[in-house]
Amino acid sequence: MKSLQLLLGLSRGQHGVSQSLAIDGVWGATSSNALASFRQGMGIAEQGLLAPADVTLDALRAGLPDGVPAALLWAVMINGSAARIEAFHQPLLAALERYGIDTPLRIAHFLAQVAHESGCLRYTEEIANGQAYEGRKDLGNLQPGDGVRFKGRGLIQLTGRANYRAYGQHCQRDFEADDPAQVSHEPALAVDVAGWFWWRNGLNEWADQDDLRQVTRRINGGYNGLDDRAFYLARARWLLRG
Known part of the structure; x- marks a missing residue:
C-alpha cells in the first residue's frame, strides 16, 4: 500500500490527482x-485495488519522473522511514553524479546494494564492535584497538585502517587523526564512501552487464543476502524504467 501511495504521490498535480497522501500503508478514503x-484522468475503467496485470500500474510507471526524486527513492527502499529518506536523499544524488552512477541500470544496482547493506538507510555502522578485525594485517590494522576503531561504517561499509586512510586521501580528510566515526555520523560521508567504494571497484561495469551476482560478490565477498538484494533491484529497475 505504501508503494501505491508513493506512486500516486508522484502523479500529484497530474491526471486529476490532487490529494495529498499520507505515506503510511493505510488504505483509506483519501488513497x-x-x-x-x-484512473479517471487516464481514462482507465478498472476499479478497486490493483492486480498484477492492472493497466493502471503501466500508466503509473509511464508517468514516473526522470531522475530519483525523494518519493521514488522511498519507493525503492520501501522499508525505510521518511526521516532517513529526507536525510540521505540529497547526498545520494550527489554521489550518483560524482561517481558516474548515471544510467537507470547503474542507479538501480547501486540503490539495491545500499538498501540491503544499510537496511534501507537504517544502519550506517556495523552492529558488531569490530573486535573481530583486531590484528588484521590485510586491513592495515597494525595497532592495538584498530579493529574497533576502524570497524565497518558507511552505507557500504568501510573497514580497516588502510581503507580509512585510502578514503581519507580521496576526500582530503584524515580519519586516522580524527574520529573515524564521522563516516557513520555524517550522512554525506556515509553515502560518499559507498559511491567511492563502487567507483574504486569498477562496479559500474558489472551493473552495465546487469550482473547482480558479481556486484554482490565484490561488495560482500560472497553472495550473502542475494535474494534480498534481488528484491530491491527488481523494485529499482521497475521504478527507474531500467
Missing part, C-alpha cells in the same frame, strides 16, 4: 479517491 482520480 482510494486518489487512485480513482488517476
